[in-house]
Amino acid sequence: MAKELFKPSVLVGPLPAVLVTTISKDGVPNVFTVAWVGVVCSHPPMVSIAVKKERLSYENLVETGEFVINLTTSDMAKITDFCGCRSARKINKIVHLGLELEPGTDVAVPSLVRSPAALECRVRSVTELGSHDLFLAEVVCNKVDSSLIDENGKFDFAGAGMLAYIHGEYFGLRRHPVGTFGFSVAKKSTRRARHERRLQMSRSHRQKKYKHKKR
Ligand SMILES: Cc1cc2nc3c(=O)[nH]c(=O)nc-3n(C[C@H](O)[C@H](O)[C@H](O)COP(=O)(O)O)c2cc1C
Numbered sequence: 762m763a764k765e766l767f768k769p770s771v772l773v774g775p776l777p778a779v780l781v782t783t784i785s786k787d788g789v790p791n792v793f794t795v796a797w798v799g800v801v802c803s804h805p806p807m808v809s810i811a812v813k814k815e816r817l818s819y820e821n822l823v824e825t826g827e828f829v830i831n832l833t834t835s836d837m838a839k840i841t842d843f844c845g846c847r848s849a850r851k852i853n854k855i856v857h858l859g860l861e862l863e864p865g866t867d868v869a870v871p872s873l874v875r876s877p878a879a880l881e882c883r884v885r886s887v888t889e890l891g892s893h894d895l896f897l898a899e900v901v902c903n904k905v906d907s908s909l910i911d912e913n914g915k916f917d918f919a920g921a922g923m924l925a926y927i928h929g930e931y932f933g934l935r936r937h938p939v940g941t942f943g944f945s946v947a948k949k950s951t952r953r954a955r956h957e958r959r960l961q962m963s964r965s966h967r968q969k970k971y972k973h974k975k976r
Pocket residue numbers: 778791792793794795796797798811812813815816817818819841842844845846847848849850893926
């Protein structure tokens with residue numbers, strides 16, 4: 762494959778576009794969009810977010826040392842974009858968008874009811890890098906929409922239609938993944954069992970959604 766040379770930049774994608782909730786020291790919640798989010802360690806579970814100093818959320822992060830990563834779905838694309846284009850210095854995004862919050866479990870920061878999964882995080886360190894500061898944080902609690910958990914306790918995030926961000930554009934991830942972890946080396950019986958489980962999950966997810974709509 763022929764390649765062209767570009768000047769060095771962070772040409773990584775796709776990325777998740779998450780909604781990060783924070784709270785001020787006076788207890789005022791805020792939400793902003795973050796695409797520079799990463800997984801850095803599984804034991805202890807740790808994540809990173811890269812944040813510019815000028816964000817109002819930056820002040821909250823430094824003051825309280827806590828935040829929540831709210832994962833987003835394609836039907837949350839518009840609010841995700843809005844929360845990344847408007848600062849709480851000018852508008853109360855939570856009120857403006859009518860976002861419903863639920864109280865934090867292990868942190869004081871609330872999460873978004875609409876999000877399929879919320880990762881409650883406590884900041885462990887802040888490193889100045891240049892344009893952005895890197896917040897390394899431990900995940901102290903995870904809250905996942907119960908309709909996305911199967912009977913074996915496995916998450917079906919694909920069923921939620923997750924939102925991805927690739928260099929300025931949002932994409933809804935398709936319902937069916939092109940593979941699962943280890944599928945390239947899995948036995949035929951394992952692949953079949955996984956396929957069955959996925960079918961079962963999507964059936965029960967559809968039923969739950971239908972029931973929810975009827976209410
Ligand atoms: C898709 C998208 C991704 C973004 N990712 C980041 C990010 O990783 N870090 C950051 O500091 N700002 C990021 N931003 C910009 C902030 O979300 C934006 O400046 C926001 O208005 C800050 O809100 P606040 O001042 O209320 O904290 C992103 C914006 C968009 C639209």
